Amino acid sequence: MSLVEERYQKWINHPNLDARYKEPLANMTPEEKNDAFYTTIEFGTAGMRGLLGPGTNRINIHTIRKATQGYANYIKANGEDACKAGIAIGYDNRHMSRELAFDCADLLAKNNIRSFVYDSLRPTPMLSFAVRYNKCFGGIMITASHNPKEYNGYKLYDDKGCQLVPKLADAVIKEVNAIEDELAIDANCTEEQKKLITVMGDDVDQDYYKHVLSIQLNPDVKKDIKIVFSPEHGTANIPVRDIFKLTGYNCIPVEEQCTPDPDYSNTPTPNPEQPGAYEMALDYAKRYDADIILVCDPDADRMGVGVKHNGEYVVLTGNQSGAVEIEYICSQLKEKGLMPEHPVMFNTVVTSDLGEKVAADYGVETEKTLTGFKFIGEKVAKYEVSHEKNYVFGYEESYGSLIKPFVRDKDAPQALLMLAEACSYYKERGKDLVDVLNDLYDRHGTYEESQVAIALTGEAGAARIKEILANLRADAPKEIDGVKVVRSEDYQECTITENGKVTPLTGFTKSNVLKYYLEDGSWIAVRPSGTEPKCKFYYCVKGTDKDDAHKKTLNFQKAMDALTSK
Structure with missing residues (x-):
């Protein structure tokens, strides 16, 4: 009997199998069976994310219980105080999110661990906030972020409200992997143990709102703008609309997309990185002559922005909106004499160079991290203790930023408020946010940033992703589309290759990332996605103007496609 068949038979015949999974298991095709059982869903440094359904390679009540029991064992190993401090639990609008969240609370209670679980869906940044608000030992967020409706996931947080960094995640992974039979775990706690569960509500929300309002740099700015919001x-519907109401902005909600629908019925995609997320908002913007469009992904850590410019709506990339945020924040801090000593901004190794140049113009240092906001949160915690540097801003190219670190994850409600303020501020001065971006290009050079993601699903897809990276390591490109590679960085081997010399790359956790710097000031990076079955290619292309940058981007993309299709 094959390993797949062995696992399948164990599941379909197990007395503890949740009844909802019996029929789907019985009706699986051989291909579906193989994909559901060829491996166990990976509990990695970003937690777990995958397709919903029965099987060891799926998100379901049994695989989530295995993860939670492993986490519970980790908590108990940290002592009685950790169990008493407890775990904050949040969840989004996806299928099974609420059920999984309360099942986690029951299982923690069965292990005599306290928990604080939200009474209804909340954004991921509010879960991060709740960890800190309740002085918890950690947190659990049930979400698949921006992924399609078929997905769900499981994120873990530390006592600072930051997703677990590799050192801590590895300790949890060890406990999770030690559990052999996920089907043997139940969450049946006693009535006395149920008392360990506290349901959170409006009190936490109001304190979060108070902190969000504190980010305003010009709270009295003339709010003569129309905002279309989706x-x-x-999860963003209530908190974002509440925040705009409290601050006096005219927010026009896309009503059809305000219901917490797990099937995302009225949007082609809930991902702000994709054009479909803006379709209905664009219709609203044209109808109401809006100045700005703001959208959030389902768990409201990422956000997207569209700007009315010369009568047309321009959707900014995460790199572009990040650069605009940096410009506005730094300019206002400097103007008001509020720029701290030793200011620092954080972004990642796949984030555009433009933001770094903007920050440098205001005397703000940039420190780079690997992808994953947990690494930015780790930096924040470090300097919170040492006081060597003072936080000004943090962001990723993937449409996520953090204005003030009372949250330790990407925080879309903060970003939306700051962008609304910036839009209002510049409108008073006869500019829109695209004008601001164009001014940055004039000052720092024109950049075009893009990302190409190749979806490679299943067992064969996972093998192909590994092969692409392995081939690039074995036969490193010397030039790309005729432009010389002057430096390469390998974050897995921890090496820098430049002028024929190999030197150590330090300051980063090992990660399967390759980055190539080109002679013309552009760079290209390649990495597997940590949350989806995709291989991602990042382009930061410097051109003499927008047309030149775009032409070069297309050529580089074709060249990389040829290099990796071998």
């Missing part, structure tokens, strides 16, 4: 059926 939560994309997700």
Whole structure:
């Protein structure tokens, strides 16, 4: 009997199998069976994310219980105080999110661990906030972020509200992997143990709102703008509209996308990185002559922005909106004499160079991290203790930023408020946010940033992703589309290759990332996605103007496609 068949038979015949999974298991095709059982869903440094359904390679009540029991064992190993401090639990609008969240609370209670679980869906940044608000030992967020409706996931947080960094995640992974039979775990706690579960509500929300309002740099700015806002059926609907109401902005919600619909019925995609997320919002913007469009992904850590410019709506990339945020924040801090000593901004190794140049113009240092906001949160915690540097801003190219670190994850409600303020501020001065971006290009050079993601699903897809990276390591490109590679960085081997010399690359956790710097000031990076079955290619292309940058981007993309299709 094959390993797949062995696992399948164990599941379909197990007395503890949740009844909802019996029929789907019985009706699986051989291909579906193989994909559901060829491996166990990976509990990695970003937690777990995958397709919903029965099987060891799926998100379901049994695989989530295995992860939670492993986490519970980790908590107990940290002592009685950790169990008493407890775990904050949040969840989004996806299928099974609420059920999984309360099942986690029951299982923790069965292990005599306290928990604080939200009474209804909330954004991921509010879960991060709740960890800190309740002085918890950690947190659990049930979400698949921006992924399609078929997905769900599981994120873990530390006592600072930051997703677990590799050192801590590895300790949890060890406990999770030690559990051999996920089907043997139940969450049946006693009535006395149930008392360990606290349901959170409005009191935490109000304190979060108070902190969000504190980010305003010009709270009295003339709010003569119209905002079209969409939560994309997700968690941002209530908090973002509440925040705009409290601050006096005219927010026009895309009503059809305000229901917490797990099927995302009225949007082609809930992902702000994709054009479909803006379709209905664009219709609203044209109808109401809006100045700005703001959208959030389902768990409201990522956000997207569209700007009315010369009568047309321009959707900014995460790199572009990040650069605009940096410009506005730094300019206002400097103007008001509020720029701290030793200011620092954080972004990642796949984030555009433009933001770094903007920050440098205001005397703000940039420190780079690997992808994953947990690494930015780790930096924040470090300097919070040492006081060597003072936080000004943090962001990723993937449409996520953090204005003030009372949250330790990407925080879309903060970003949306700051962008609304910046839009209002510049409108008073006869500019829109695209004008601001064009001014940055004039000052720092024109950049075009893009990302190409190749979806490679299943067992064969996972093998192909490994092969692409392995081939690039074995036969490193010397030039790309005729432009010389002057430096390469390998974050897995921890090496820098430049002028024929190999030197150590330090300051980063090992990660399967390759980055190539080109003679013309551009760079290209390649990495597997940590949350989806995709291989991602990042392009930061410097041109003499927008047309030149775009032409070069297309050529580089074709060249990389040829290099990796071998």
